[in-house]
Amino acid sequence: MTTPLDRIRPAGATPRKVRDLALTFGLETAGPAAQGEGSSPLETVTVSSVASDNRLVTDGDLFVALPGAHAHGARFAADAVARGARAVLTDAEGAALLADGSAVPPGAGVPVLVAPDPRAVLGPVAAWVYGSPAEHLMTFGVTGTNGKTTTTYQLDHLLRALGWRSGLIGTVEMRSGDRVLPSRLTTPEAADLQALLAAMREDEVRTLAMEVSSHALALHRVDGVQFGVAGFTNLSQDHLDFHGDLQAYFETKALLFTPEHSRRGVVVVDDAWGERMAASAQVPVATVRTVPGGAEADWVVTQVAPHGTGSAFTLTHRDGRTLRTSTSLPGAFNVANAALAVVMVLEGGAHVQDVAEALDAVGGLAAVVPGRMEVVGAGDARSPRVVVDFAHNTEALELALAALRPTTDGRLVVVFGATGDRDKGKRPAMGAAAVAGADVVLVTDDDPHGEDPAVVRAAVLAGAQAARAAAAESGRTVEVVEVAPRSEAIRRAVREASPGDTVLVAGRGHETIQDVAGVDVELDDRVEARRALADADAGAGPGAPAATTENTTTEGTTTA
Numbered sequence: 001m002t003t004p005l006d007r008i009r010p011a012g013a014t015p016r017k018v019r020d021l022a023l024t025f026g027l028e029t030a031g032p033a034a035q036g037e038g039s040s041p042l043e044t045v046t047v048s049s050v051a052s053d054n055r056l057v058t059d060g061d062l063f064v065a066l067p068g069a070h071a072h073g074a075r076f077a078a079d080a081v082a083r084g085a086r087a088v089l090t091d092a093e094g095a096a097l098l099a100d101g102s103a104v105p106p107g108a109g110v111p112v113l114v115a116p117d118p119r120a121v122l123g124p125v126a127a128w129v130y131g132s133p134a135e136h137l138m139t140f141g142v143t144g145t146n147g148k149t150t151t152t153y154q155l156d157h158l159l160r161a162l163g164w165r166s167g168l169i170g171t172v173e174m175r176s177g178d179r180v181l182p183s184r185l186t187t188p189e190a191a192d193l194q195a196l197l198a199a200m201r202e203d204e205v206r207t208l209a210m211e212v213s214s215h216a217l218a219l220h221r222v223d224g225v226q227f228g229v230a231g232f233t234n235l236s237q238d239h240l241d242f243h244g245d246l247q248a249y250f251e252t253k254a255l256l257f258t259p260e261h262s263r264r265g266v267v268v269v270d271d272a273w274g275e276r277m278a279a280s281a282q283v284p285v286a287t288v289r290t291v292p293g294g295a296e297a298d299w300v301v302t303q304v305a306p307h308g309t310g311s312a313f314t315l316t317h318r319d320g321r322t323l324r325t326s327t328s329l330p331g332a333f334n335v336a337n338a339a340l341a342v343v344m345v346l347e348g349g350a351h352v353q354d355v356a357e358a359l360d361a362v363g364g365l366a367a368v369v370p371g372r373m374e375v376v377g378a379g380d381a382r383s384p385r386v387v388v389d390f391a392h393n394t395e396a397l398e399l400a401l402a403a404l405r406p407t408t409d410g411r412l413v414v415v416f417g418a419t420g421d422r423d424k425g426k427r428p429a430m431g432a433a434a435v436a437g438a439d440v441v442l443v444t445d446d447d448p449h450g451e452d453p454a455v456v457r458a459a460v461l462a463g464a465q466a467a468r469a470a471a472a473e474s475g476r477t478v479e480v481v482e483v484a485p486r487s488e489a490i491r492r493a494v495r496e497a498s499p500g501d502t503v504l505v506a507g508r509g510h511e512t513i514q515d516v517a518g519v520d521v522e523l524d525d526r527v528e529a530r531r532a533l534a535d536a537d538a539g540a541g542p543g544a545p546a547a548t549t550e551n552t553t554t555e556g557t558t559t560a
């Protein structure tokens with residue numbers, strides 16, 4: 001989805017001399033300062049903030065022109081200077097692009113600094129310019145394939161319950177004090193991250209709960225931040241278009257558990273990847289096990305029991321410390337997310353008694369996480385229950401369905417699709433997972449991006465149909481239907497569901513814009529689901545005939 005390019009930055013900042021910057025980081029200079037032509041601007045120029053995108057530059061910035069897959073940032077240097085950039089940092093290719101002086105005229109007094117790999121120094125450079133803002137915060141960084149957003153919201157909930165003013169950075173939003181912005185990336189680019197951390201210092205934020213994506217680790221976005229406590233949720237197939245294979249994906253995540261990035265770690269060892277992460281960590285690590293079996297862990301979860309919409313559980317350390325609390329979110333995986341959040345805070349130095357009391361006072365780990373197992377219709381005598389979840393890979397889909405099955409008296413219906421232009425391998429696997437976990441499967445579109453949506457649906461359907469046939473052989477009847485566009489799939493699922501059924505709308509969670517061939521189409525699953533429930537309640541009712549739209553297809557419908 002496309003979110004407007006914007007960032008939270010400090011209102012005030014201390015000017016830093018560009019000469020000191022060059023000396024501190026051993027940066028070369030290009031242009032007149034290097035050639036000794038005239039007086040060097042290096043001696044006089046100061047910068048007070050950093051931007052790596054010209055559209056975010058304001059007066060007094062250091063503009064860092066990075067090489068990218070689509071463009072070289074140096075191509076935007078002229079605009080950056082026009083917006084007030086006082087100096088430019090780039091690589092040799094960028095310096096060559098600027099060499100003719102048309103973008104940064106020699107007389108403009110804008111020094112051009114050169115680093116072999118500016119992306120690799122951007123984090124530490126920005127941290128230096130802003131005065132190492134992360135060091136003023138107690139920082140909690142969460143990585144893993146699934147559960148980062150949920151865990152950071154639970155961390156944030158707990159830190160606030162403990163009385164801390166807490167900041168938040170992740171897929172949904174960035175928050176510093178009262179300043180909140182929707183996120184464009186899960187983990188912001190280094191210059192934007194350091195600006196946000198500086199804003200947090202200004203806003204007297206004391207703790208930070210933050211998601212750290214594998215892209216961020218690979219692309220140096222969190223260089224210059226050493227998290228007080230790093231957390232690992234789990235690892236499964238995702239993002240292989242970027243990382244190549246699971247081993248490389250794992251190794252990228254493992255970077256968070258090195259002294260460059262964290263002081264200590266907490267690792268969920270429910271899966272083999274967790275065990276490996278704990279074993280390979282280069283910082284002290286506490287392990288957490290939330291399911292029975294496997295090697296002994298430092299913290300174990302026991303006595304999991306239904307509690308409201310979620311679960312209550314007991315967390316015990318091998319030294320005897322123990323606390324009982326609850327999460328309002330359904331599913332065993334949300335017990336794991338909640339336990340990870342609690343242990344991260346305990347390993348950060350909080351006392352069990354304080355944490356237990358704080359959680360009791362706020363009803364346990366009861367954060368509302370936008371689009372994560374979000375109940376948009378609780379279900380009653382007239383309507384099905386409708387849940388919107390962000391599950392957009394095979395494992396997450398399996399787990400989301402498994403989480404809802406025990407509390408579904410009737411049929412479990414799932415509406416989902418796969419994204420275009422991304423990891424094609426997961427499409428049939430997602431189709432098979434949906435059939436394995438649900439009774440009715442509506443295959444529709446996610447973000448098609450530049451790909452033909454019908455082609456993406458066909459790949460998902462192929463996996464679903466194969467699994468449906470296998471299920472039929474073992475006597476299980478699963479309905480598989482292809483419906484597009486997505487809004488119609490949601491309407492149809494809700495309209496055809498009965499009281500007692502659960503409709504899971506999976507894959508897009510909190511997102512409000514669908515990217516269809518580069519065009520932003522407004523689409524919020526929660527809004528569509530609420531509208532569908534209202535329409536059904538107003539008269540269409542369960543089992544009413546399907547509305548026909550040009551794009552609705554039933555050729556793919558098969559019932560075993």
Ligand SMILES: CC(=O)N[C@H]1[C@@H](OP(=O)(O)OP(=O)(O)OC[C@H]2O[C@@H](n3ccc(=O)[nH]c3=O)[C@H](O)[C@@H]2O)O[C@H](CO)[C@@H](O)[C@@H]1O[C@H](C)C(=O)N[C@@H](C)C(=O)N[C@H](CCC(=O)O)C(=O)O
Nearest residue numbers: 052053054066067068069070071073076185186187213215
């Ligand atoms: C693979 C990746 O992460 N690429 C990011 C990278 O793109 P790029 O290197 O190709 O950059 P580019 O577009 O060629 O531009 C080069 C430079 O010129 C600058 N520029 C570009 C255009 C312009 O008009 N002005 C300008 O200054 C850019 O800011 C950049 O510094 O730098 C861009 C600028 O910040 C990012 O927008 C882009 O993220 C793309 C859009 C993306 O989709 N990233 C995803 C995969 C991602 O990072 N996801 C993870 C979460 C994954 C998960 O767990 O779900 C995340 O942390 O968000």
Ligand SMILES: Nc1ncnc2c1ncn2[C@@H]1O[C@H](COP(=O)(O)OP(=O)(O)OP(=O)(O)O)[C@@H](O)[C@H]1O
Nearest residue numbers: 145146147148149150171333372389390391396400
């Ligand atoms: N611990 C977990 N294990 C497996 N699946 C989970 C876990 N926590 C959440 N999920 C599932 O994964 C989906 C995404 O959850 P969440 O947004 O918390 O993770 P994330 O790591 O932030 O994902 P992304 O990086 O894709 O934004 C949820 O909607 C849920 O279906």
